[in-house]
Amino acid sequence: MVDVARETPARVAVVDDDDAARISLVRLLEVAGYAPCAFDSGAALLESTELPVLSCVVTDLQMPGITGLELQKALTARGITVPMVFVTAFGTVSAGVHAMREGAVDFLEKPADPGALLDAVERAVAKGAALATRAEARAANRRRVELLTARERQVFEGVVQGLPNKQIAAQLGIALKTVKVHRGRVMQKMGADSVADLVRCAETLGL
Template sequence: MTERAKPPREPISAREPVVFIVEDDESMRRALTNLFQSVGLEAEVFSSAADMLQSKLPDVASCLVLDIRLPGLSGLDFQAELARTNIHIPIIFMTGHGDIPMSVRAMKGGAVDFLTKPFRDQDMLDAVTVAIERDRKRRESDRIVASLQVHFQTLTPREREILALVSSGLMNKQIAAELGLAEITVKIHRGHIMKKMDAKSLADLLRKAETLGVRRAKS
């Protein structure tokens, strides 16, 4: 069964980060819960990877404190499963029986840290701080890209074509020649593109095109 560090209250604040703990040892779950609550962090605890997979997770900045050795799906296999299902949550591994190959596999899989029990409380808190900040930045980046994609979808095929050529460094005259258009027509299209992409300047437009991965089609 899923254990919650605090009595259930819905919804969890959209601004409040959450630390998920997957650990089969009850005393360790309790100790970690008390540690995180002592610094004002929300915590949700699970006794197995399967329990967490079956739960609806809040859409907030978060990280996962994960034991390597678990009943059923191991911590390392759970890390791989999350990657396969495109769930991007920073992971801090902990183990009482660590070895170098295990830690190398964890770090290659993108883990933030690999802590050997018994670890210092401050080491865990430092790792969680780094992990939550990493997730917050990823979420902000995803939000920006999603917003740009909404704007990009409003462009016509011709405008997208011109944006790709602009992003490759071509001037209006060159774009007109390449597409067989009048230069004034290209200027009009560029004006529409600037407005639809909510670009404040050419440099701003180029940054947005780069973020979206807009590229000139190869001949």
Template sequence: MNTLYVDGRRAALPGASSLPMTVFIVDDDVSVREAIESLLQHEGYEVKSFVRADAFLEQPEVTGASCLLLDIGLPGLTGLELQKTLSVERPAMPIIFVTGRRDAPTVVRAMKAGAVEFLTKPFEDDALLDAVRAAIERSEGLVVRERRKAAIKHKYRELTPREREVLSLILRGFLNREIGDELGISEITVKAHRGQVMRKMEAESLADLIHMAGDGEI
């Protein structure tokens, strides 16, 4: 599948939805920070730069795809400490470490904690751009998935208590008659509840419901 990057947005196919792309930079080296910012803006990314990790954390989360270019040695909160915080607070934001030092234990620790790339200064522009594109695509997938999960959870909350009971039994493989026996209601009533469940959850088949449950979304 060809990927297009236009005006700070990524579009996979004509007519497909696109998400704004934001790259955050946290690096106390002003020359490096400004060079990266210029390069990424030229490629159409929205860029936000910070000297310290705590200043970055004060910024609200973006709604679209994003990634973070993060230095290891920062004043105050270190890069690795910020990575640990973000793994909980912003799991859909991939991290690319950029640093002037590269020791094996630090690299291993960063990668095990989920970093998508580790670049040593000075690095080639193409290496940085390739890493950012991969990180943004990964973030986009995570954002889309989280939006889908949130939408399904909202639909689930719209079900009545009885409809949730019916749904639970459907997912356990109960037939309509068995659901009726379990809940003390008629099979006709079960069918009515089942129809409401399918409508409210916007499921076309039992497989759809099973898929939602399998992803932990209901």
């Protein structure tokens, strides 16, 4: 259960064309300490200014216009990786499998058990926080890499590949002493205390 005393409640979008179901979900989330925002369609959510601050989306599957799966696809296409929880009275195994394959946290049947729904939302919010942390680390490391000169970038790539200084020097056609100087500058600019730190930086960037 989410801590009702949290200073900044997680923003959870509820998307459902059924007024009663939408209102019920919003009330449940409010009591649990979340900050829900309601939408009667997927299109309304996609047009909302709330998108950048959402921690989770709870959506119906079958809705007029944009379905829940289409909403999931549209968000992904925009580069928005907010975790989603599907709640539907008309779910199919294939739809559930597709939703989970695309990153959904859970796929629940209506009427969803309140405890199961809140558990799914809690897991989705936690997943969203982890994704945000990784995105922030990736952005910070990308900014650091941009500070490297072309030669420093080459040395950086050699180091994270596990190459010894001698081999890096031979590959780049420069003196061993020069490699050591560049390596020191790379460590400083990347804010790394060890080779392991550099490797982790490279991993966040997909290098």
